Amino acid sequence: MLENLDLQLLKARNPAELQRLAQEVRNVGFLKITNTGLSAARVMEVIETYRRFFQQPEAVKHTVDMARTGSNRGWGGGQSEQVDPNANPDYKQVFDCGFELAPDHPVHARNLSVYAPNLWPDTPKGFREDIQLYFQEASGVAMEVLRAIAHVVGQDASAFDAAFDPPMALLRGNYYPQRPAWAGARDFGIAAHTDYGCLTLLATDGVPGLEVKRADGTWDAVTTQPGEFVINFGEMLEFWTAGQVKATEHRVVGSANERLSVPLFFNPSYDTNVAPPGSGEVITAGEHLTRRYDETYVHLQNQKA
Numbered sequence: 001m002l003e004n005l006d007l008q009l010l011k012a013r014n015p016a017e018l019q020r021l022a023q024e025v026r027n028v029g030f031l032k033i034t035n036t037g038l039s040a041a042r043v044m045e046v047i048e049t050y051r052r053f054f055q056q057p058e059a060v061k062h063t064v065d066m067a068r069t070g071s072n073r074g075w076g077g078g079q080s081e082q083v084d085p086n087a088n089p090d091y092k093q094v095f096d097c098g099f100e101l102a103p104d105h106p107v108h109a110r111n112l113s114v115y116a117p118n119l120w121p122d123t124p125k126g127f128r129e130d131i132q133l134y135f136q137e138a139s140g141v142a143m144e145v146l147r148a149i150a151h152v153v154g155q156d157a158s159a160f161d162a163a164f165d166p167p168m169a170l171l172r173g174n175y176y177p178q179r180p181a182w183a184g185a186r187d188f189g190i191a192a193h194t195d196y197g198c199l200t201l202l203a204t205d206g207v208p209g210l211e212v213k214r215a216d217g218t219w220d221a222v223t224t225q226p227g228e229f230v231i232n233f234g235e236m237l238e239f240w241t242a243g244q245v246k247a248t249e250h251r252v253v254g255s256a257n258e259r260l261s262v263p264l265f266f267n268p269s270y271d272t273n274v275a276p277p278g279s280g281e282v283i284t285a286g287e288h289l290t291r292r293y294d295e296t297y298v299h300l301q302n303q304k305a
């Protein structure tokens, strides 16, 4: 069972709520958050927008297939991502889009794949607009949670803010069809993994599926309602806080029920050094993220092979 925290109390720096946050980030690496200003109805609207995209014929989805590009924008079909080298590629489908920077933003001159342009499908109608609006809404929530975390790990919140301008954020729609009849022990909706970046803000349609690894190696099934968000932390935030924040493994095995989830992976800007403060090491956020994408997206694994 994950603890459920209230974003408005965190924003008000309520001492008891901050104490609960400190506990959860250190011990579990997963929590739930409510009272975000994003309603259950709004989240379901976004989930239905993604569902309409995934329900289209494969030929339509192929028009925005990321496999034809050198980055991870657009549609990824079944078996297009292998998050665990010991498992088969996942059977989920995804639609990934990045934080849209102005076309004249100086970072574009560096031609970095983590800031690659988005691929938008022509249909369903209004898809791009709705997803971009949600990107803004969810980023606002993620940034508020990060500011509260900066507070509990003793970092300067304004320095943290500067490190996220511009963020390397990726918004994903995950579509898990019914677990296929052919699926075996090495097949998952998404196999066990830790997220790569700082903070993930996950909206779900309320269908169960997410499991979080406990310290004893067993799996804890997470249940959520639309309007509640799951928050977890990635590898970069674990380095950056010298292990004060935990990046916890999780997976989706899948079931007879179709499921959609919408994670926002919220990461600092490319050049941010996410090594433990005072360690003298340098871990460049952009290089870490690029390496993890190249390891896990099948079309990028092949590109390097």
Ligand SMILES: O=C(O)CCC(=O)C(=O)O
Pocket (backbone or CB within 6 Å): 172, 174, 190, 195, 202, 204, 209, 210, 250, 251, 252, 260, 261, 263
């Ligand atoms: O669908 C979920 O609940 C989890 C998805 C996930 O872990 C991911 O996309 O990284």
Ligand SMILES: [Fe+2]
Pocket (backbone or CB within 6 Å): 193, 194, 195, 250
């Ligand atoms: Fe994940």
